[in-house]
Amino acid sequence: MVEDNTAPEEKVKTSYYSGEPLKVAVIGLTHTHVHWILGREDLGDIEIVAIVESNRDLAERYCEQHGLSVDLIYDSMQAMYASVKPEAVTAFNDIYGHLEVVEFFAPKGVPIMVEKPMAVNWEHAQKMTQLAKEHNVPLLTNYETSWYSSHHKAKKMAVGDSLFGPIQRMVFHHGHPGPIEIGCNEEFLEWLTDPVLNGAGALTDFGCYGANLATWFLNGEVPTGVTAITRNYKPDMYPKVDDDATIVIDYKDKQVIVQASWNWSHNRKDMELYGKTGYVICSNGQDLKILEKEEDGAYEQKAKALQQGFHDPFALLNQVVKHGHQLEPYDVSSLENNVLVMQILEAAKVSAETGKTISWDVFFKSE
Known part of the structure:
Protein backbone atom coordinates (compact mmCIF):
# COMPACT_ATOMS: atom_id res chain seq x y z
CA MET A 1 0.00 0.00 0.00
CA VAL A 2 1.21 3.50 -0.76
CA GLU A 3 0.32 6.97 0.39
CA ASP A 4 -1.55 9.44 -1.75
CA ASN A 5 -1.16 13.21 -1.69
CA THR A 6 -4.59 13.92 -0.23
CA ALA A 7 -4.64 15.40 3.23
CA PRO A 8 -6.81 13.34 5.66
CA GLU A 9 -9.40 16.10 6.00
CA GLU A 10 -9.69 16.32 2.19
CA LYS A 11 -10.11 12.61 1.60
CA VAL A 12 -12.86 12.00 -0.94
CA LYS A 13 -15.82 10.05 0.40
CA THR A 14 -17.56 9.64 -2.94
CA SER A 15 -17.08 6.68 -5.25
CA TYR A 16 -13.55 6.17 -6.57
CA TYR A 17 -14.36 2.89 -8.32
CA SER A 18 -15.87 2.55 -11.79
CA GLY A 19 -16.01 -1.25 -12.21
CA GLU A 20 -18.58 -3.78 -11.10
CA PRO A 21 -18.76 -3.98 -7.31
CA LEU A 22 -17.59 -7.07 -5.47
CA LYS A 23 -20.61 -9.04 -4.24
CA VAL A 24 -19.95 -9.73 -0.56
CA ALA A 25 -21.85 -11.78 2.02
CA VAL A 26 -21.40 -10.84 5.68
CA ILE A 27 -21.18 -13.94 7.84
CA GLY A 28 -22.12 -13.19 11.44
CA LEU A 29 -22.87 -9.94 13.23
CA THR A 30 -21.74 -10.66 16.78
CA HIS A 31 -18.31 -9.06 16.30
CA THR A 32 -19.21 -5.38 16.53
CA HIS A 33 -16.41 -4.42 14.16
CA VAL A 34 -19.06 -5.44 11.60
CA HIS A 35 -20.39 -1.88 11.72
CA TRP A 36 -17.34 -0.97 9.62
CA ILE A 37 -18.78 -2.75 6.58
CA LEU A 38 -22.47 -2.23 7.37
CA GLY A 39 -22.02 1.51 7.81
CA ARG A 40 -19.32 2.04 5.19
CA GLU A 41 -19.93 4.81 2.66
CA ASP A 42 -20.84 3.63 -0.84
CA LEU A 43 -17.62 3.85 -2.82
CA GLY A 44 -18.85 1.62 -5.63
CA ASP A 45 -16.35 -1.15 -4.93
CA ILE A 46 -18.43 -3.57 -2.85
CA GLU A 47 -22.08 -4.58 -2.56
CA ILE A 48 -23.52 -6.48 0.40
CA VAL A 49 -25.68 -9.19 -1.16
CA ALA A 50 -26.45 -11.28 1.95
CA ILE A 51 -26.13 -11.36 5.72
CA VAL A 52 -25.93 -14.62 7.65
CA GLU A 53 -26.97 -14.34 11.30
CA SER A 54 -29.01 -16.81 13.36
CA ASN A 55 -29.97 -14.11 15.88
CA ARG A 56 -32.82 -12.56 13.92
CA ASP A 57 -33.38 -9.75 16.41
CA LEU A 58 -29.75 -8.66 16.16
CA ALA A 59 -29.79 -8.88 12.36
CA GLU A 60 -32.96 -6.81 12.03
CA ARG A 61 -31.67 -4.26 14.52
CA TYR A 62 -28.44 -3.74 12.58
CA CYS A 63 -30.21 -3.64 9.22
CA GLU A 64 -32.54 -0.93 10.52
CA GLN A 65 -29.59 0.99 11.97
CA HIS A 66 -27.74 0.99 8.66
CA GLY A 67 -30.67 1.23 6.25
CA LEU A 68 -30.28 -2.28 4.84
CA SER A 69 -33.10 -4.52 3.69
CA VAL A 70 -34.12 -7.38 5.98
CA ASP A 71 -34.46 -9.44 2.80
CA LEU A 72 -30.66 -9.80 2.94
CA ILE A 73 -30.85 -11.87 6.14
CA TYR A 74 -30.39 -15.65 6.20
CA ASP A 75 -30.17 -17.82 9.30
CA SER A 76 -27.41 -20.12 8.02
CA MET A 77 -24.59 -20.29 5.49
CA GLN A 78 -26.35 -23.22 3.82
CA ALA A 79 -29.60 -21.30 3.35
CA MET A 80 -27.78 -18.26 2.05
CA TYR A 81 -25.62 -20.16 -0.44
CA ALA A 82 -28.66 -21.97 -1.83
CA SER A 83 -30.04 -18.58 -2.91
CA VAL A 84 -27.02 -16.29 -3.29
CA LYS A 85 -23.59 -16.89 -4.76
CA PRO A 86 -21.31 -14.21 -3.29
CA GLU A 87 -17.94 -13.45 -4.83
CA ALA A 88 -16.41 -13.20 -1.35
CA VAL A 89 -17.39 -13.41 2.31
CA THR A 90 -16.37 -11.47 5.39
CA ALA A 91 -16.63 -13.20 8.78
CA PHE A 92 -17.76 -11.13 11.76
CA ASN A 93 -18.90 -14.00 13.95
CA ASP A 94 -17.13 -15.26 17.08
CA ILE A 95 -13.51 -16.30 16.49
CA TYR A 96 -14.24 -19.96 17.22
CA GLY A 97 -16.64 -19.87 14.27
CA HIS A 98 -14.00 -18.74 11.76
CA LEU A 99 -13.02 -22.33 11.09
CA GLU A 100 -16.61 -23.25 10.23
CA VAL A 101 -16.76 -20.37 7.74
CA VAL A 102 -13.57 -21.54 6.03
CA GLU A 103 -14.74 -25.17 6.06
CA PHE A 104 -17.93 -24.14 4.26
CA PHE A 105 -16.68 -21.60 1.72
CA ALA A 106 -13.11 -22.67 0.87
CA PRO A 107 -14.20 -25.89 -0.93
CA LYS A 108 -16.61 -23.74 -2.96
CA GLY A 109 -13.77 -21.48 -4.07
CA VAL A 110 -15.12 -18.40 -2.31
CA PRO A 111 -12.46 -15.94 -1.01
CA ILE A 112 -12.68 -15.19 2.71
CA MET A 113 -11.75 -12.31 4.99
CA VAL A 114 -12.05 -12.85 8.75
CA GLU A 115 -11.96 -10.19 11.44
CA LYS A 116 -8.95 -10.33 13.74
CA PRO A 117 -7.46 -12.57 14.93
CA MET A 118 -7.36 -15.29 12.29
CA ALA A 119 -8.47 -18.13 14.57
CA VAL A 120 -9.34 -19.01 18.14
CA ASN A 121 -6.21 -21.14 18.56
CA TRP A 122 -3.27 -22.70 16.72
CA GLU A 123 -5.17 -25.93 16.02
CA HIS A 124 -7.95 -24.08 14.20
CA ALA A 125 -5.40 -21.92 12.38
CA GLN A 126 -3.66 -24.97 10.96
CA LYS A 127 -6.93 -26.43 9.67
CA MET A 128 -7.92 -23.10 8.10
CA THR A 129 -4.53 -22.76 6.44
CA GLN A 130 -4.71 -26.26 5.01
CA LEU A 131 -8.17 -25.61 3.56
CA ALA A 132 -7.18 -22.27 2.03
CA LYS A 133 -4.10 -23.76 0.38
CA GLU A 134 -5.83 -26.95 -0.74
CA HIS A 135 -8.58 -25.00 -2.52
CA ASN A 136 -6.34 -22.08 -3.58
CA VAL A 137 -8.64 -19.58 -1.88
CA PRO A 138 -7.50 -16.21 -0.49
CA LEU A 139 -7.82 -16.11 3.31
CA LEU A 140 -7.25 -12.61 4.67
CA THR A 141 -7.38 -11.30 8.24
CA ASN A 142 -8.44 -7.74 8.98
CA TYR A 143 -7.13 -5.50 11.77
CA GLU A 144 -8.12 -1.90 12.32
CA THR A 145 -4.43 -1.04 12.71
CA SER A 146 -3.69 -2.32 9.20
CA LEU A 306 -3.52 5.74 2.12
CA GLN A 307 -4.12 5.38 -1.59
CA GLN A 308 -7.78 4.99 -2.51
CA GLY A 309 -8.48 1.39 -3.45
CA PHE A 310 -6.02 0.20 -0.80
CA HIS A 311 -7.33 2.28 2.07
CA ASP A 312 -9.51 -0.18 3.97
CA PRO A 313 -10.16 -3.95 4.21
CA PHE A 314 -13.04 -4.06 1.77
CA ALA A 315 -11.25 -2.07 -0.92
CA LEU A 316 -8.34 -4.49 -0.53
CA LEU A 317 -10.66 -7.49 -0.77
CA ASN A 318 -12.00 -6.07 -4.02
CA GLN A 319 -8.46 -5.69 -5.36
CA VAL A 320 -7.55 -9.26 -4.43
CA VAL A 321 -10.69 -10.92 -5.77
CA LYS A 322 -11.64 -8.76 -8.76
CA HIS A 323 -8.21 -7.65 -9.91
CA GLY A 324 -5.84 -10.40 -8.81
CA HIS A 325 -3.84 -8.18 -6.49
CA GLN A 326 -1.04 -10.12 -4.80
CA LEU A 327 -0.25 -9.21 -1.23
CA GLU A 328 3.37 -8.49 -0.42
CA PRO A 329 5.13 -11.18 1.66
Missing part, protein backbone atom coordinates in the same frame (compact mmCIF):
# COMPACT_ATOMS: atom_id res chain seq x y z
CA TRP A 147 -5.19 0.92 7.90
CA TYR A 148 -3.27 3.39 10.06
CA SER A 149 -1.29 5.53 7.62
CA SER A 150 1.11 6.29 10.49
CA HIS A 151 2.13 2.61 10.54
CA HIS A 152 2.83 2.57 6.81
CA LYS A 153 4.89 5.74 7.15
CA ALA A 154 6.81 4.24 10.10
CA LYS A 155 7.63 1.08 8.18
CA LYS A 156 9.03 3.09 5.27
CA MET A 157 11.24 4.93 7.73
CA ALA A 158 12.39 1.77 9.53
CA VAL A 159 13.32 -0.56 6.68
CA GLY A 160 15.76 -0.24 3.81
CA ASP A 161 17.66 3.03 4.21
CA SER A 162 16.52 3.48 7.79
CA LEU A 163 16.69 6.95 9.29
CA PHE A 164 17.82 5.60 12.65
CA GLY A 165 19.45 2.23 12.11
CA PRO A 166 18.07 -1.30 12.33
CA ILE A 167 15.06 -2.04 14.54
CA GLN A 168 16.15 -3.02 18.03
CA ARG A 169 12.93 -2.85 20.02
CA MET A 170 9.21 -2.41 19.42
CA VAL A 171 6.60 -1.70 22.09
CA PHE A 172 2.84 -1.92 21.48
CA HIS A 173 0.11 -0.56 23.76
CA HIS A 174 -3.29 -1.87 22.72
CA GLY A 175 -6.61 -1.96 24.54
CA HIS A 176 -9.18 0.05 26.45
CA PRO A 177 -10.78 0.24 29.94
CA GLY A 178 -12.63 -3.03 29.31
CA PRO A 179 -15.41 -4.30 27.02
CA ILE A 180 -18.07 -4.01 29.72
CA GLU A 181 -16.82 -0.59 30.77
CA ILE A 182 -16.94 0.84 27.25
CA GLY A 183 -20.44 -0.53 26.65
CA CYS A 184 -19.98 -3.47 24.28
CA ASN A 185 -23.33 -5.05 23.48
CA GLU A 186 -24.50 -8.32 25.02
CA GLU A 187 -24.04 -10.38 21.84
CA PHE A 188 -20.39 -9.32 21.61
CA LEU A 189 -19.66 -9.81 25.31
CA GLU A 190 -21.17 -13.30 25.30
CA TRP A 191 -18.27 -14.72 23.28
CA LEU A 192 -15.56 -12.12 23.91
CA THR A 193 -15.42 -13.10 27.60
CA ASP A 194 -15.62 -16.84 26.93
CA PRO A 195 -12.33 -18.79 27.01
CA VAL A 196 -13.56 -21.29 24.41
CA LEU A 197 -15.12 -18.91 21.90
CA ASN A 198 -12.39 -16.25 22.22
CA GLY A 199 -9.44 -18.44 23.18
CA ALA A 200 -8.51 -16.09 26.04
CA GLY A 201 -9.38 -12.55 27.10
CA ALA A 202 -7.26 -9.46 26.49
CA LEU A 203 -4.40 -11.70 25.37
CA THR A 204 -6.38 -12.73 22.30
CA ASP A 205 -8.40 -9.57 21.84
CA PHE A 206 -5.47 -7.14 21.82
CA GLY A 207 -2.33 -9.29 21.85
CA CYS A 208 -2.93 -10.10 18.21
CA TYR A 209 -2.43 -6.49 17.07
CA GLY A 210 1.17 -6.21 18.22
CA ALA A 211 2.06 -9.69 16.98
CA ASN A 212 0.62 -8.85 13.57
CA LEU A 213 2.37 -5.51 13.22
CA ALA A 214 5.70 -6.84 14.49
CA THR A 215 5.58 -9.71 11.98
CA TRP A 216 4.91 -7.17 9.22
CA PHE A 217 7.65 -4.77 10.27
CA LEU A 218 10.14 -7.63 10.64
CA ASN A 219 9.16 -9.21 7.30
CA GLY A 220 8.17 -12.54 8.78
CA GLU A 221 11.17 -13.05 11.04
CA VAL A 222 10.54 -16.01 13.35
CA PRO A 223 10.93 -15.43 17.11
CA THR A 224 13.35 -17.40 19.26
CA GLY A 225 11.08 -17.38 22.30
CA VAL A 226 7.90 -16.02 23.84
CA THR A 227 7.22 -15.08 27.47
CA ALA A 228 3.83 -13.93 28.72
CA ILE A 229 2.20 -12.91 31.97
CA THR A 230 -1.58 -12.64 32.22
CA ARG A 231 -3.56 -11.12 35.07
CA ASN A 232 -7.16 -10.94 36.15
CA TYR A 233 -7.54 -7.60 37.88
CA LYS A 234 -11.36 -7.58 37.67
CA PRO A 235 -12.51 -11.15 38.46
CA ASP A 236 -16.01 -9.96 39.31
CA MET A 237 -16.42 -8.62 35.77
CA TYR A 238 -14.28 -11.12 33.85
CA PRO A 239 -14.26 -14.33 35.88
CA LYS A 240 -13.36 -16.69 33.02
CA VAL A 241 -10.60 -14.90 31.11
CA ASP A 242 -7.56 -12.69 31.59
CA ASP A 243 -8.11 -8.94 31.41
CA ASP A 244 -4.44 -8.00 31.09
CA ALA A 245 -1.52 -9.55 29.23
CA THR A 246 2.12 -8.64 28.68
CA ILE A 247 3.83 -10.61 25.92
CA VAL A 248 7.58 -10.45 25.36
CA ILE A 249 8.61 -11.77 21.93
CA ASP A 250 12.34 -12.38 21.62
CA TYR A 251 14.16 -12.46 18.32
CA LYS A 252 17.83 -13.09 17.55
CA ASP A 253 18.86 -9.44 17.87
CA LYS A 254 15.73 -7.54 18.92
CA GLN A 255 12.75 -7.67 21.27
CA VAL A 256 9.03 -6.90 20.92
CA ILE A 257 6.85 -6.07 23.92
CA VAL A 258 3.07 -6.28 23.57
CA GLN A 259 0.97 -4.75 26.34
CA ALA A 260 -2.61 -5.88 25.75
CA SER A 261 -5.14 -4.85 28.34
CA TRP A 262 -8.74 -4.24 29.29
CA ASN A 263 -7.37 -2.05 32.09
CA TRP A 264 -6.09 1.02 30.31
CA SER A 265 -7.43 4.38 31.47
CA HIS A 266 -8.45 5.13 27.88
CA ASN A 267 -8.80 3.60 24.44
CA ARG A 268 -5.40 3.23 22.84
CA LYS A 269 -3.63 1.68 19.88
CA ASP A 270 -0.15 3.17 19.79
CA MET A 271 3.28 1.89 18.88
CA GLU A 272 6.92 2.69 19.65
CA LEU A 273 9.75 1.62 17.37
CA TYR A 274 13.38 2.07 18.41
CA GLY A 275 16.43 1.86 16.17
CA LYS A 276 20.13 2.34 16.90
CA THR A 277 20.09 6.14 16.95
CA GLY A 278 16.44 7.15 17.25
CA TYR A 279 12.79 6.20 17.25
CA VAL A 280 9.38 6.68 15.70
CA ILE A 281 6.24 6.72 17.83
CA CYS A 282 2.84 6.27 16.21
CA SER A 283 0.41 7.93 18.62
CA ASN A 284 -2.64 7.02 16.55
CA GLY A 285 -3.60 6.40 12.95
CA GLN A 286 -2.02 9.60 11.58
CA ASP A 287 0.34 11.24 14.07
CA LEU A 288 4.03 10.37 14.43
CA LYS A 289 6.79 11.61 16.69
CA ILE A 290 10.22 11.03 15.17
CA LEU A 291 13.75 11.19 16.51
CA GLU A 292 16.54 10.52 14.02
CA LYS A 293 19.46 11.62 16.21
CA GLU A 294 19.26 12.69 19.83
CA GLU A 295 21.34 15.83 19.28
CA ASP A 296 18.84 17.06 16.67
CA GLY A 297 15.76 16.55 18.85
CA ALA A 298 12.40 15.04 17.99
CA TYR A 299 9.86 16.39 15.53
CA GLU A 300 6.23 15.62 14.74
CA GLN A 301 4.70 14.59 11.45
CA LYS A 302 1.26 13.65 10.17
CA ALA A 303 1.03 10.73 7.74
CA LYS A 304 -0.90 11.22 4.53
CA ALA A 305 -3.97 9.16 3.70
CA TYR A 330 3.98 -11.01 5.28
CA ASP A 331 1.53 -8.19 4.54
CA VAL A 332 -0.61 -7.41 7.59
CA SER A 333 -3.62 -9.11 5.99
CA SER A 334 -1.77 -12.11 4.60
CA LEU A 335 -2.11 -15.75 5.54
CA GLU A 336 1.60 -16.25 6.29
CA ASN A 337 1.65 -13.27 8.64
CA ASN A 338 -1.38 -14.44 10.56
CA VAL A 339 -0.15 -18.00 10.85
CA LEU A 340 2.83 -16.56 12.73
CA VAL A 341 0.48 -14.41 14.81
CA MET A 342 -1.44 -17.50 15.88
CA GLN A 343 1.80 -19.27 16.80
CA ILE A 344 2.87 -16.29 18.92
CA LEU A 345 -0.50 -16.21 20.70
CA GLU A 346 -0.41 -19.98 21.29
CA ALA A 347 3.08 -19.75 22.76
CA ALA A 348 1.99 -16.80 24.90
CA LYS A 349 -0.96 -18.72 26.33
CA VAL A 350 1.23 -21.69 27.21
CA SER A 351 3.86 -19.41 28.73
CA ALA A 352 1.25 -17.66 30.89
CA GLU A 353 -0.16 -21.02 32.03
CA THR A 354 3.21 -22.58 32.85
CA GLY A 355 5.17 -19.53 34.00
CA LYS A 356 7.95 -20.42 31.59
CA THR A 357 9.51 -18.91 28.50
CA ILE A 358 8.52 -20.90 25.43
CA SER A 359 11.45 -21.81 23.18
CA TRP A 360 10.14 -21.43 19.63
CA ASP A 361 12.10 -24.23 17.98
CA VAL A 362 11.37 -26.72 20.76
CA PHE A 363 7.68 -25.88 21.13
CA PHE A 364 6.69 -25.87 17.47
CA LYS A 365 8.96 -28.75 16.53
CA SER A 366 6.88 -30.87 18.91
CA GLU A 367 3.61 -29.79 17.30
